[in-house]
Amino acid sequence: MDNDLGDFLRARRELVTPAEVGLPPGNGLRRVPGLRREEVAMLAGISAEYYVRLEQGRDRSPSAQVIDAIAGVLQLDAEGTAYLMALAGPRTQRRPARREERVPAGLGLLLATVNVPAIVFNKYSDVLAANPLARMLSPGMMPGVNRLRALFTDPAAQGHHPDWERYTAIAVAHLRAQIGTRTEDERLHALIGELSLKSDRFRRLWARHDVRTARAGNFLIHHPRVGDLELLIEKFSVVGADGLEALFLHAAPDSPSAKALATLASLAPAD
Numbered sequence: 680m681d682n683d684l685g686d687f688l689r690a691r692r693e694l695v696t697p698a699e700v701g702l703p704p705g706n707g708l709r710r711v712p713g714l715r716r717e718e719v720a721m722l723a724g725i726s727a728e729y730y731v732r733l734e735q736g737r738d739r740s741p742s743a744q745v746i747d748a749i750a751g752v753l754q755l756d757a758e759g760t761a762y763l764m765a766l767a768g769p770r771t772q773r774r775p776a777r778r779e780e781r782v783p784a785g786l787g788l789l790l791a792t793v794n795v796p797a798i799v800f801n802k803y804s805d806v807l808a809a810n811p812l813a814r815m816l817s818p819g820m821m822p823g824v825n826r827l828r829a830l831f832t833d834p835a836a837q838g839h840h841p842d843w844e845r846y847t848a849i850a851v852a853h854l855r856a857q858i859g860t861r862t863e864d865e866r867l868h869a870l871i872g873e874l875s876l877k878s879d880r881f882r883r884l885w886a887r888h889d890v891r892t893a894r895a896g897n898f899l900i901h902h903p904r905v906g907d908l909e910l911l912i913e914k915f916s917v918v919g920a921d922g923l924e925a926l927f928l929h930a931a932p933d934s935p936s937a938k939a940l941a942t943l944a945s946l947a948p949a950d
Contacts, residue, residue, distance in 0.1 A: 682736035683860065684766040689734055690888040691753040692719050700752060714752075723748040741767050758856065762890040765860045782808045786917060786925060794944060795929045796910075800826060802857040802922035803870055804850070815943050816908075816928070817900060827854065827870070831878040841907065842899045847880055849896070852889035857922065898928055904946070905939040 693713035697703065700714070700722055709715070714722075720730035725745060732738040733749075741749075746767050750760040782799045787808055790797045796813035800806045804826040806819075813820040817839060819829040830836050830847060837843045858867055874881040898910040910928040917923035930937035 684739065684763075685734040685736045687763065687766055687888045688719075688749070688753075690886060691755065691759075692716070694887065695752070695754055699754065719749065719752050722752040725749075739767070756891075758892060759890050762856070762859070780805075780807060780920075780923065782923070783917065783920060790925075793927065795927055795940070796820065797925065797927045799917065799923060799925050801924075802854075803827075803866060804854065807923070812940075812944050813928075815946065816902065825870070826850070827874060827881075831874050831881045839901055840899065841901055844880075846899075848884055848889070849891070849893050851881065851884040851887075852891040853893040855888065855890045856892040902939070902943065905943050908936040908939050909934075910936060910940070 693711055695713045697714065697718065700718075702714075702718060702722075716730055716734065717727040720727040723730070723745070725748070729738065730749075733741060743764065746764055747760065750763050753759075753763075755763060780801055786799060790799065790808055790810040793810065794812070796810065796816045798806050798809040798813045798820050806822050806824050806826060809820045809822050818824070819826050819833070819836070819839070827850060830840075830843075830850060840846050858864065871885060875885065893912075894914050896912050898912050899907070900910070901907050908930065910930050913927045913929070915925050915927075917925055930940050
């Protein structure tokens with residue numbers, strides 16, 4: 680039986696040190712890198728036996744108060760706490776229906792008319808549509824490419840992304856946020872299994888159980904023709920299309936990156 684709640688609790692407590700929650704280091708060798716189970720239980724105000732049952736999957740109906748207390752001990756933010764609440768709530772075992780994924784016509788027209796790199800991708804990070812400037816900017820933005828697969832398995836990806844380690848961490852945390860608790864998704868399992876086999880970096884990041892929706896931020900990329908660009912990310916959920924997101928990249932006005940982007944735009948072919 681899957682124990683998603685227990686896996687999450689175990690992974691997150693191993694990331695919190697005793698010093699971070701005001702506990703002394705104690706004597707002797709610690710067998711776990713972070714908090715012990717009994718330490719989490721004590722700080723959350725519950726019995727150690729009950730917490731062990733939660734981690735082992737023998738109790739799947741903790742109260743909201745218990746989950747909130749544990750979230751505080753594990754130093755989860757609002758999104759991480761909501762994710763933990765969802766894991767602890769009633770779970771449906773219904774397999775998601777396979778639906779044809781289509782980019783709305785109006786959004787496709789918008790991509791073709793904006794003068795910044797723009798793509799549409801699904802919750803698995805498959806690129807469904809991209810305008811010419813996005814395709815010029817990065818091979819990872821070509822329609823049909825899976826951005827996660829390219830990021831973790833393409834040897835050239837690290838050269839394209841000067842902040843590859845930060846970017847990969849954000850990408851995996853965003854994948855967890857996008858998928859939520861729908862862990863019965865066979866397509867998701869296939870992607871995670873493939874990336875776990877092919878990339879040590881992905882396997883370590885997935886085991887952390889970080890959950891964070893990435894909506895905005897900086898995007899650093901090295902382009903062989905125009906050099907390094909520091910772009911701003913704007914990301915939006917596509918209304919009426921479950922799991923689809925649109926991403927737009929732009930630069931601060933009159934910045935070196937804006938000039939490089941303008942040069943790249945002059946080289947991009949029209950659709």
